[in-house]
Amino acid sequence: MGAVNAFRLLMEARRNQWLKPAELEELQAKRLRAMIQHAYDNTEFYHRKFKDAGIRPEDIKTADDLKKVPFTTKSEVREHSTGSMLARGVDLRKCIVTETSGSTGIPTKVVYDSNANDFSKAINLRSHFESGLTPWSRWAIFGDPHHFQKPTWFQKFGLLSPTWISAFDPVEKQIEFLRKFKPDVLSGYTSSLYLLSSAIKEKGVEGIAPKVVISTSELLDPSTREYINSVFDVEMVDHFGCVELNRTAWECSEHTGYHIDVDAVAMEFISDGEAAAPGERGEIVYTGLYNYAMPLIRYKIEDVGVPSDEACPCGRGLPLMKLIEGRSDSFMQTPDGRTFSPIIWTLIMRQIPGVGHFKAIQERKDLIRILVVRDQAFTEATTGRIVHDVQEVMGEGMHVDVDVVEEIPKDKSGKVRCAVSKVGKAI
Ligand SMILES: [Zn+2]
Structure with a gap:
């Protein structure tokens, strides 16, 4: 696919966020129907799941109909992701296979083909651009060293080459590096950002002054947020997602909640088997809309969130969710x-x-x-x-x-x- 396709997907994703909620619902439903049909026709796993439940692809017309489909569990994905969940004709050697650690500690392999990888990167970059990243930003990311080798298509433009910092490195080493690197944008694990901030504050370190700070991968409690904001004198934002589906929701600068990437994922909140009401906590269930190599339908991520029916003052049509506080x-x-x-x-x-x-x-x-x-x-x-x-x-x-x-x-x-x-x- 390559850089041109990826760039087109990014531009499209950036436009989509400003569509009206009804237009986004329509776009989501269209992508959902295509994915359901594909998964039924081309994966043994979902063909069987649908048959066993007595449903056909045409029974699923919108995200509301997803409740008819049985869940997909983490243990099913762990067992079948490189077997019966793969679409017919997918060549594993040409795919990007990532092993997740996940918050539960269950390792799982996730397969993306190149088109899914481009799409996923576009959705991820959209949230970063909206948070203040620019193509010429000096960008440092804290993360898992085992995932540092992922291909980054945007580097083909000679732009946006993030520099990775291992969350395992001692904080002194991270500080020494960052003082030389002078990042404009600092992103990554919430706990890493917190530990860095507290070391900077305690030691009175100068010379690290990112303008944009973005936390990911762990829940951000209000006191940690306030602390990081005060150390860097910024208004940080939090992004949400998982390795299986990459970015799925993110805060805009209004901080009214997390805009859900509904053009990339259908997100449900389930409480006692039913859809949770706005403001009520529910277990997050994802249906991916673009990974045709390894479809995920009604995937229980074992995370908890709170749906919201508020509209964000920023004017984006992407709906909001709220998160549970404190970890x-x-x-x-x-x-x-x-x-x-x-x-x-x-x-x-x-x-x-x-x-x-x-x-x-x-x-x-x-x-x-x-x-x-x-x-x-x-x-x-x-x-x-x-x-x-x-x-x-x-x-x-x-x-x-x-x-x-x-x-x-x-x-x-x-x-x-x-x-x-x-x-x-x-x-
Ligand atoms: Zn907003």
């Missing part, structure tokens, strides 16, 4: 006073063969209990490796207990969080 009890502090964000858990545990689902619970200042569900590669050595790898990061002073369990219990919101501290807030 700060996922941070942990070690006996020697270092603070770790929940992001580190997926980074540590995903490298250990045999670990399926997991959850880390800080029971005491010097004790972390890790619940682990085995996968096929689990051996007697796995437990020792977990203890070793966690202590390597958190220090010998942290005791680590590993409990092998059949299932990780869900918390109140229905989400399985990978890290919880019972010791009180570390941040």
Whole structure:
């Protein structure tokens, strides 16, 4: 496909956001019908799912009809994403295969073909442009080093080459780099931005003055937002999404909520099996509208959000959602006073063969209990490796207990969080 197609998709996405809500609904319904028909005709997985449920593609005309379709779970995607969920004729060798860590710690492979990748990048870039990124911005991103090698088509224009910073790097190293790099735009994990801000404030570091700060991948609570805003003297914005579908919603400068990318995804909020009312929390369910290589229909992301029927004063037609606040009890502090964000858990545990689902619970200042569900590669050595790898990061002073369990219990919101501290807030 290449740069021309990608650029066209970006321009189109930027225009779409200003369409009227009814026009966007129509565009979404059209893309949805095409995707449903494609998934039914070309993937074994959805053909069977539709047949078993006694529905046909023509039964799904708009996003409202999606409730007739059974959910797709994370464990189904984990099992079938590179098998029966792939569309007929897709050549895996020509695709971009990304392994997700996800907030639950379940690794899953996600397949994009080049057109889906272009589309996904266009939707992601739209939210960045609207937040203040320009083609000539000096842009630094905090993230997972395992995802740094993704192709970035916009670099073909000689523009927009983001510089990646590993969330694993010590904050001193990040500061040293950023003082030289002098970013205009700083984006990435909320916890990384927070830890950077607090180090800058504590040490009185000067010379890092981004004009735009964008958090992603973790929920942003109001106190963290206020803190980061005060350190950089900005009005930061938060973007929302997941590796499986990339950007799905984002804040504009009005901060009235998150504009949902309805031209790229159909997003439902489900409470007790029904659509949640505006203002009521619900489990987020996604249907992707552009990835023809690996369709995802009614995918339960195991995240929670709140739909909204408010119109945003900015005038964009993209509808709004609100988010649940606060995830700060996922941070942990070690006996020697270092603070770790929940992001580190997926980074540590995903490298250990045999670990399926997991959850880390800080029971005491010097004790972390890790619940682990085995996968096929689990051996007697796995437990020792977990203890070793966690202590390597958190220090010998942290005791680590590993409990092998059949299932990780869900918390109140229905989400399985990978890290919880019972010791009180570390941040
Ligand atoms: Zn807005």
